[in-house]
Each structure stands twice: as structure tokens, then as C-alpha cells.
Amino acid sequence: DAGITQSPRHKVTETGTPVTLRCHQTENHRYMYWYRQDPGHGLRLIHYSYGVKDTDKGEVSDGYSVSRSKTEDFLLTLESATSSQTSVYFCAISPGLAGGETQYFGPGTRLLVL
Amino acid sequence: GDSVTQMEGPVTLSEEAFLTINCTYTATGYPSLFWYVQYPGEGLQLLLKATKADDKGSNKGFEATYRKETTSFHLEKGSVQVSDSAVYFCALISTGTASKLTFGTGTRLQVTL
Numbered sequence: 001d002a003g004i005t006q007s008p009r010h011k012v013t014e015t016g017t018p019v020t021l022r023c024h025q026t027e028n029h030r031y032m033y034w035y036r037q038d039p040g041h042g043l044r045l046i047h048y049s050y051g052v053k054d055t056d057k058g059e060v061s062d063g064y065s066v067s068r069s070k071t072e073d074f075l076l077t078l079e080s081a082t083s084s085q086t087s088v089y090f091c092a093i094s095p096g097l098a099g100g101e102t103q104y105f106g107p108g109t110r111l112l113v114l
Numbered sequence: 115g116d117s118v119t120q121m122e123g124p125v126t127l128s129e130e131a132f133l134t135i136n137c138t139y140t141a142t143g144y145p146s147l148f149w150y151v152q153y154p155g156e157g158l159q160l161l162l163k164a165t166k167a168d169d170k171g172s173n174k175g176f177e178a179t180y181r182k183e184t185t186s187f188h189l190e191k192g193s194v195q196v197s198d199s200a201v202y203f204c205a206l207i208s209t210g211t212a213s214k215l216t217f218g219t220g221t222r223l224q225v226t227l
Contacts, residue, residue: 031212031213033214033215040219041219042203042217042218042219042220043158043203043215043217044217045214045215048212048214050212056212058214090157090158092158092215094213096212096213097213101146101165101207101213102148102160102163103160103213103215104160105150105157105158105159106157107156107157108156108157
């Protein structure tokens, strides 16, 4: 299994508070991604990174920001959490085209915004 | 833009039955195609993939063939087991998109004895 962890695994927070989720990898892969999973929508890309300090938006980026100051860590921040951001968040990593483009997923973080 | 359409679930089968989960896609160029599986309470795992037309991906008895003429990548298994109960996601990566996956909505499979 790819070395990828997420923290916390579960979190309950209140509307309006900031929340940061962490993704950590030990594979030295170039690409990292944040997805959210909601019933009826599959997984939707929030933000992704193609290198240290290089990030870009996905299809559902509003209300979220990311940072990648080291190859191994990719942080997702909900600047002011809303109930619509209650979801399961997955981090994924990929070596990119040179590695067959396969993405490897973390175990997920279940977030409840009250 | 890119999109993936999967058959609606849930799919309920008896053990040893034949499984087909339909998947069709819309994409420019020549995407790579994937099936991921998610077991209860876990993250997604790659099940199989195909990177060019007429390629067949296979793993754990599951197979899918990349059909460019019908833009399809249907998942099949000849004899399902209770342990195959999970949610199955079809996905694609288009050329030059930083390896970003576009997912279908997932199909839940329930296998009973």
C-alpha cells in the first residue's frame, strides 16, 4: 500500500470556524489531490498540487484553500466551515505520467459541520 | 468537459452470479480509464486500468476492455463473491491534465449468499 495518511480521521466542528486537514505521504510523489465524496456525486476534485508551492483549483474549490510547503505534506483549509462542507475528504497522490498516472488514496477524513 | 456515466445502483446479485457494471465516458483525445473499488469505511483502491484502445485491464477476476468506438469501459466478473460487495467507481484521466481523475458517481454492489 502507498504510504499516505490523513489527519484527523474524524472531526466535528461548528459553522464559521476554520478547519485544517492534513495529508502526509512517504512516497515522494509529485502530485497530490484533495477530493470530497458526497452521495450522488462520486468524488469531486477540490484542489491539487503539482509540486512544492504549486497548486491549482479543481471543480469545487470555493471555500477551500491549500498549501504545500514540503513534498510530503498537503494541507486543506476550510476558511470558515459551513454545513455544506460536511463530507468525507480524501487525499490522493500520484507519480504522474511517468508512473502510469495511477492515484493512490488515503483512508479519508469524515468532517461534520454543525 | 470530461465526464463519466455509470449505471445506477445498487446492484444486488447472488454469489457466483455474473456481474456487469456499465461505464461510458466523454473526453477529448485518448484518456486513460480506471476502475476503483471502495470497501465499507475505507479509501479507494485501484482495481484495474487501461491506457489505450482495445486494452483489457484485469485484476482479481474482474475485467474491463477499453472500447473507443463505443466510449465504454464496462466492468465484468464471471462469478462474484460476498467479499466483492463494495462501491465501484469508473474514472478517467485526460491527456495533459496533471493526472486529474474524473469520476463517475459510483455503483454499489451487494452480493448475497
